[in-house]
Amino acid sequence: MKNQEIAKIFYDIAIFLSIDNIAFKPQAYEKAALNIENLEENIEDVYKKGGKKALEDIPGVGKNIADCIEEYLKTGKIKYYKQLKNKLPVELDELMAIEGVGPKKIKVLYQKLRIKNLKDLEEAAKKHKISSLFSFGEKSEKNILEGIAFFKRSKGRFLLGEILPKVKEIEEKLKTLKEIEIISQAGSLRRKKETIGDVDFLVVTKNPKKVMDFFVSLPDVDKVWAKGATKASVKMSGGFDIDLRAVSEKSYGSALQYFTGSKEHNIATRKIAINKGLKLNEYGVFKGKRMVAGWSEEGIYRALGMSFVEPELRENRGEIEASFKGKLPKLIELDDIKGDLHCHSNWDGGENSILEMARSAIEIGYEYLGISDHTKFLRIERGLDEKQLEKRGKEIEKLNLKLENENYKFKILQGAETNILNDGSVDIKNKALAKLDYVIAGVHSSFKMSRIKMTERIIKAMKNPYVKIFSHPTGRILKKRDEYQADFDKILRAAKEFKVALEVNAYPERLDLNDINIKKAVEAGVKLAINTDAHHKDQLRFMEFGIFQARRGWAKKQDIINTRSQENLFIL
């Protein structure tokens, strides 16, 4: 789909325009980008069906932007974008990825030091060329170096959320080849890790050559790293690599087990095989020369005396022992979810009306949707104050009546995502909080507090009797910002004591809590809420990423409050 490519260009144009202090246009391009990014239909199809007119029906797309889209679909280029890029030939992605570096600084860095990319930036910072620049100082230089170090640690990995849709598309294309009898994802992708290094596919075929030929000639293949009889490796236009391996049917299970990993899990399973006088490799489980298992993964584990281990658990973090004892958890599934408790409407910075959000939730099959708009401290997100919350409450009551009249068994809940201020208080008065169905509290400012202060700040907010959910509890942004410093064990104890659920934020850039912290919470008996933090109705679909994460953290249905019906949500 060209949707993502076009959205990306418009996001870049927005940045270029804001560098030049141009008013309003950046927001216009950003808005168009967001809507194109979230468009369910292929934008090429939209154009084919209805021409430019149909493009202009996309919200935020007017005549000019429609022209750009048309130009891109016809020529693969947008001249306007090229002009902007020529004027400031820098790697926006790389530079913007560094926290503390934004559009204006990028311009200064280019004009004064000809810094085009991360490499230039790092060199300049190390040579202390930056601290002497106007509007920069020693601290900015230090922050830039720290930012680069952080970026490097997470470099070369892709967010599950950005890669999975592309992988599904490629998988569908491969499935069209009749020589492919079975195809499966493998590797960290199948284990649903939050970031993915490269994509692994495993296929069963009697004609591997044909499969390999087809694979390396897929339209989005940029470069073929290797191509052999049973394995090929390519670089895709999206920047990520895909490995494809062909195996025979009788070894499919063992190959899948082997290529799914993790490495640590595999080392452990192979040791178990040795202890039982067996040998486990990618071709099967062998007793001497006799193959005793290999066709199915279940068979592999059975041969080792284990029950099947879900891919998300295969990290050698206790799943092997639990499997032997028959104590593996029955993991939460997407179908268990009855509603989403964290999303934003156009009352704050969100894109869609409350009703549009609700209708999307109904379509998914939810029983309820909690609208949790930002509150007043977050001015940029047009956070609501007490009066606006009251007004919104009346609107929600009306909408609930409307939906009831349409015979839906569905309820919109009144929530709010309040801000935990530096002193641990919440930015909305209790009297107003009391009128809501539930309250979320989250940290949205002053991330660099000391560990002790931050922990106290959070725990104080949890003590507020109206706060039911602590949102994105560690504050990290994948590949961009580390967690803030806080004592998570203390927070867990407080969550338990003050009956606050911790959020598993499903937004692909957040996935916060992470797997390890989810497991800690589950073990501590702290309840969790898997929420999308959707700012657009289509983002309610992010729920699956929260589910993956929760599964990696050993969470069961009972651990998650929004698997319950609405009346029992907050009995913690």
Added chain:
DNA sequence: GCTATGGATAGCCTAGCATCCCAATGCTA
């Protein structure tokens, strides 16, 4: 640049925070 409405023009985009330099700017949510 888009949307809404008076159909050519207004309105949209804010505030806290860190840093840099001691008032202003840029970044971030």
